[in-house]
Amino acid sequence: MNYLVTGTDTGVGKTFVTSGLIRCSRSKGIDAVGMKPICTGDNADVRSLLEAGGFCEPEHIINPVWYRTPVAPYTASIIEDRVIDLDAIREGFGQLTRRHSGVLVEGAGGIATPIFAHYDFRALARDLRLNVIIVAANRLGVLNHARLTVEAAFAAGLKTSLIILNSMNADSDISGPTNLSVLETLVDVPVLAVEYNQREFEQATSRLWSITNG
Secondary structure (H helix, E strand, O other): OOEEEEEOOOOOOHHHHHHHHHHHHHHOOOOEEEEOOEEEOOOHHHHHHHHHOOOOOOHHHHOOEEEOOOOOHHHHHHHOOOOOOHHHHHHHHHHHHHHOOEEEEEEEEEOOOEEEOOEEHHHHHHHHOOEEEEEEEOOOOHHHHHHHHHHHHHHOOOOEEEEEEEOOOOOOOOOHHHHHHHHHHHOOOOEEEEOOOHHHHHHHHHHHHHHHHO
16 A cells, blocks of 8 residues: 655654654565655755665655745746646656555645645545545644544545654643544544654554555
8 A cells, every 4th residue: 555645734744754654664574665756945855765765766766856946836836937747756656666565655735735726635646546644743733734634635535544643842832742632532543643752653654554454
């Protein structure tokens, strides 16, 4: 199974989570790799995915489309006057799926971030037949943002396999200690929390691939 790793917003830790899942998967003997089909601005995210996968694939396959302007892909394509090459994305993804058992496709921003005026990451996930992993920051507002993202995926005919609540700063506000337990009661999707240590990623990785194989 292959996944779109999307966020409830930008800056919620998608690359951190995606890289962690890849590393843990590979440590368990699962041949998982990452893909960042469209990168805008600094390409540190791409380098993180390459490193997590042991540099087993060339950068132009992991990241077929790169814009220097740090805005949404559709906006960057307008500013730089260069249309996003979907064929290159599909070809790169196809190569990865033929060579590896799992591909984690990291989106840009949230699931409705536009790629074209009427084509966003929901449409890309449908085209590539991806289930969805949602990364949500453990902070005030996450209950609303996570529910909206789950609903948007469902309305697009996509299955959300997992929500990962990323505890970027557990002391950031009073909602942090309660968000996980409350969110579990609000969505019919498995929810797991991760922090900056290995144990939670091992739990998330085991859950992810048990869903895939079960």
